[in-house]
Amino acid sequence: MDNSWFKELVVYQIWCRSFKDGNGDGIGDLYGVLEELEYIKSLGVNCIWFSPLYPSPNCDYGYDVADYKDIHPDFGNLDVFKEVLDKAHSLGMKVIMDLVVNHTSTECEWFKESKKSVDNPYHDYYIWRKGKNGNPPNNWLSNFEGCAWEYVPECDEYYLHTFAIGQPDLNMDNPKVREEVKSILRFWLDMGVDGFREDVITYISKKEGLPNGFPLMPIARGMEHYNKGPHFMEYMQEFREVINEYDCFVVGESPMTGPADAIRFASGDDRILDMLISFDHMSADCLFIDMVHLPFSLKRMKKAFSKWQKYLYGKAWNALYIENHDHPRIISRYGNEKYRTESGKMLATMCFMQSGTPFIYQGQEIGMVNTKLHSYSEFKDVMTFNGRRLLRKIGVPDFLSIKLMNRTSRENSRTPVQWNSSNYAGFSTVEPWFGVNKNYKKINVAAEEKDKNSILNYYRKLFKVRQSNDIFIYGEYKEFYKQSKKIYCYERRLGDKRALIVCSFVSRPVEFKAPLGYKLKRSKIVLHTYKDKPKAKKNTITLRPYEAVVYLYD
Numbered sequence: 422m423d424n425s426w427f428k429e430l431v432v433y434q435i436w437c438r439s440f441k442d443g444n445g446d447g448i449g450d451l452y453g454v455l456e457e458l459e460y461i462k463s464l465g466v467n468c469i470w471f472s473p474l475y476p477s478p479n480c481d482y483g484y485d486v487a488d489y490k491d492i493h494p495d496f497g498n499l500d501v502f503k504e505v506l507d508k509a510h511s512l513g514m515k516v517i518m519d520l521v522v523n524h525t526s527t528e529c530e531w532f533k534e535s536k537k538s539v540d541n542p543y544h545d546y547y548i549w550r551k552g553k554n555g556n557p558p559n560n561w562l563s564n565f566e567g568c569a570w571e572y573v574p575e576c577d578e579y580y581l582h583t584f585a586i587g588q589p590d591l592n593m594d595n596p597k598v599r600e601e602v603k604s605i606l607r608f609w610l611d612m613g614v615d616g617f618r619e620d621v622i623t624y625i626s627k628k629e630g631l632p633n634g635f636p637l638m639p640i641a642r643g644m645e646h647y648n649k650g651p652h653f654m655e656y657m658q659e660f661r662e663v664i665n666e667y668d669c670f671v672v673g674e675s676p677m678t679g680p681a682d683a684i685r686f687a688s689g690d691d692r693i694l695d696m697l698i699s700f701d702h703m704s705a706d707c708l709f710i711d712m713v714h715l716p717f718s719l720k721r722m723k724k725a726f727s728k729w730q731k732y733l734y735g736k737a738w739n740a741l742y743i744e745n746h747d748h749p750r751i752i753s754r755y756g757n758e759k760y761r762t763e764s765g766k767m768l769a770t771m772c773f774m775q776s777g778t779p780f781i782y783q784g785q786e787i788g789m790v791n792t793k794l795h796s797y798s799e800f801k802d803v804m805t806f807n808g809r810r811l812l813r814k815i816g817v818p819d820f821l822s823i824k825l826m827n828r829t830s831r832e833n834s835r836t837p838v839q840w841n842s843s844n845y846a847g848f849s850t851v852e853p854w855f856g857v858n859k860n861y862k863k864i865n866v867a868a869e870e871k872d873k874n875s876i877l878n879y880y881r882k883l884f885k886v887r888q889s890n891d892i893f894i895y896g897e898y899k900e901f902y903k904q905s906k907k908i909y910c911y912e913r914r915l916g917d918k919r920a921l922i923v924c925s926f927v928s929r930p931v932e933f934k935a936p937l938g939y940k941l942k943r944s945k946i947v948l949h950t951y952k953d954k955p956k957a958k959k960n961t962i963t964l965r966p967y968e969a970v971v972y973l974y975d
């Protein structure tokens with residue numbers, strides 16, 4: 422099956438709980454999605470990715486699945502999901518689901534059976550081990566914080582959870598578990614969905630014997646024994662056989678992977694994934710994880726993007742993103758809230774003019790920024806609470822850790838989408854499950870719709886330019902001025918067409934001289950982020966704060 426159409430998609434991610442409440446209970450749902458499908462379409466989007474919609478006790482907001490073949494009652498039911506799916510299709514949009522099979526919820530029937538006794542037929546669905554001298558089976562730590570093992574007296578054994586206690590890891594070595602995964606794939610594909618985003622998929626195969634991890638790792642200790650583990654390729658090939666029966670695509674979340682892994686997993690006809698969600702470019706202001714915050718380094722960000730762009734070109738395909746439900750808002754990170762509109766448009770240009778499939782996250786298109794919470798009682802996310810515990814252990818008081826959380830936590834991307842300036846930002850008619858960002862009167866969809874120079878209207882233009890010029894989809898990438906700490910400049914090239922993308926990352930005017938071989942005046946400006954186009958003098962322009970411009974030579 423030739424599924425190369427995935428290269429021409431623009432994907433919009435919905436984290437349903439905070440998208441739009443359509444039934445007045447303060448929680449976003451599929452009724453709300455149904456109301457806004459035309460809006461999503463109007464952005465130039467042709468695919469929707471739903472973060473998990475399945476029944477779940479929400480210890481990790483849906484990434485702890487209790488039933489893989491149903492819809493959470495908070496969101497609706499299978500009938501309304503089908504309605505959303507059909508309507509999206511009729512509008513020319515594909516729909517992909519989140520597939521979370523590294524782990525389930527402790528509320529999943531399989532786990533409830535599994536923990537009853539060591540003889541239960543479901544016991545081997547999970548990774549159970551005896552303790553060692555009264556201690557857990559090995560020194561692994563969860564990706565969220567704390568020990569990765571939980572003791573269950575009924576079995577006198579520990580189960581492995583590489584994430585929260587409520588997220589036991591499945592034992593993928595058990596062929597019955599792999600059959601379950603295939604059956605989940607078929608269930609949704611038979612219903613008509615167009616693919617999957619596969620959650621931490623590189624974690625599914627654990628090294629035999631579960632050896633101790635590198636002892637100095639403060640979180641995710643042991644990861645070297647299960648990320649891209651021994652049977653990963655083999656199990657994925659098995660799943661791919663099902664995928665290949667349908668006209669669909671899969672994108673895999675792949676922590677700690679490099680371009681060489683992307684080539685291994687996502688190139689050739691026998692690829693196991695069509696794209697990878699990688700993390701390199703999301704670490705330009707932190708050390709591996711957002712919470713270990715560092716000042717933003719443009720050079721680090723550019724290096725990461727360029728590495729993936731160069732390495733993958735002609736061999737594998739990139740997934741382009743700068744926001745999702747796991748990271749703070751990008752304007753607050755790599756841009757500047759004081760120049761919200763300017764930096765919001767520039768960041769969109771910087772990322773989505775590159776080679777790959779764009780993924781945008783709800784609210785990104787209107788330039789939503791980080792929120793501000795004052796007490797831990799306002800926070801919701803298991804990762805925040807675990808982070809707080811870790812910081813307390815090393816003596817950081819709450820008033821300081823809250824500051825860090827406000828800057829680095831994923832709560833920032835989970836506040837309700839701001840639709841208009843009415844109560845609760847038009848997200849709901851009653852108090853929402855999570856506090857609306859206080860800035861909603863200024864930043865909302867209605868206000869952005871009205872303003873012809875808004876971020877929202879810029880996104881529309883950008884995707885139109887991208888979809889109507891092959892060069893922005895298929896062109897080769899080359900970076901200029903790598904050492905600049907102010908400007909990111911790259912070219913795209915396809916046949917004898919060329920494009921030059923220029924982005925300023927500073928709040929002061931900065932001079933930009935066109936690279937050798939480029940005559941600015943001979944080009945067509947196809948995108949510019951300020952009302953008026955920059956004017957070239959002697960092949961030089963002065964970029965205004967966070968300005969971006971795209972020159973096309975065809």
Ligand code: NOJ
Pocket residue numbers: 481484485521584620621674746747
């Ligand atoms: C990655 C998901 O994106 C994140 O939200 C979740 O907490 C972990 N995987 C565990 O499923």
